[in-house]
Amino acid sequence: MRAYLTTACLDIDGVLCIDPTEEQTNDAEKYIEFILNAQPLFIPSRKVYALVTSRSEKYREQTEIWLKKYKVEYEYLIMQDLPGKEGGQKQISHAKHKALFYQKSSAELFIESDYKQSIEINHITKKPVFCAASNQIINNGFYNLKHEAVTSLKERLASFIPRGIKNQIKKLY
Template sequence: MNYRSYSDLSNLIKNKIPMFQSKNFDLIVGVPRSGMIPAYIIALHLNKKCCDVETLINNYPLKTGSTRNAKNDIKYPSQAINILLVDDSICRGTSLANELSKIPAELKVKITTLAIYSSERERSDVNLYLEYLPMPRVFEWNIFHHNVLERSCFDIDGVLCIDPSEEQNDDGEKYIEFIKNAPSLFLPTGRINCLVTSRLEKYRPETENWLKKNGIKYNSLIMLDLPSKEERQRLGAHATHKAEAYKKLGLDLFYESERNQAIKIHELTKKPVYCVDTNEMFTKGSIYSAIYGSSGVRKSAIFNMIKTLPIPLYKSLRFFYRLIK
């Protein structure tokens, strides 16, 4: 499962700014909705005006902020000479083709098309792309609204709703009250294949009522069949319970809130796990990601430490690093 975050998107565009500068675009147009994100990033870096396809087609006045003026004095899209039409990604090319079909011929000849991510290395349906990113893939901006939900497992606490506080997590009346009224967090658009939670089976009625109240669609709900919170903590079965269900179901992605559990689920299943808390996707390179991720140490420090090891051990580690990377 290939994954790209807003940070990845921003850094990729930033590294390509010299290429954008060389082409002298005077208007950046985004394909709604996801194409507007990279379109605005590019436009802000270049200090050019930006709009959506509807504004381009109807020649509505171009808007700009009051803090700085764009480099050109274009007031209307029709005044643009060199237009960049941007979408976040391209796979079959249908969405971009549909947008282009709406645009009048006199404007279309001014347009260069760009997709940030392409599912193919070679293609003729877009003029430019910035990175080859094969399927399957998801992005930070669509991961809760992608059709991968149909083939995914979801944790509940910390993903669909907030985590209970220490006081609320009493395995009693306070916890029941929390389950009934927990504030929602990330609410997916589509149907989830399976919810896999460490909540105890005895809280199924309250959990199902909360899911219904918040409009969350799912096929099944797997809970821990243990008598108490103390027994659950004694067994430390959180990640193992989730991993076993994920593996048995044969699904493609697990959404987990807690980082250590996400890493453990991936290690046990060898399957992709998305950590909601840290915005990380653990896949084949999970050991690399665990070391260099948001809560790890800096890469340079690790490399400097490794270089002090005996040569045979150093070579072995270097080989392993290249293998997983």
């Protein structure tokens, strides 16, 4: 099996760990506490190409502490350099920030937790995005792995069921 994570970009919040609450994101102290103690969801078993997050660059130290705590290995940690209120730069969307790195990188897959961001990242890059929330690969349209897997499983199971029982099941549905 090919090691896809070695050529993938992964979001952090919603992929590696749970998403912060709105209360946590709106309070700097609570947000730092969240970053340092976030409950893990998926810890990769091998080094990933890049972690691409919308977390502000000012939280790099706390993010790196969490990543080391869970032994997450990566080649790149890409964070958003968000301007202050008086900053002259215009803030870009989370999806666009992620897409800009993914587009210019050699990565072959982006793993994102947010469905809308998944679609936008794919739209910008024309590269595949796996949406963890919907269990779909978005690739210039929709390709629903979940649906295909369920259909395939039903077909395999159906091949083991005697015809008489199949007919009784069909009557129930």
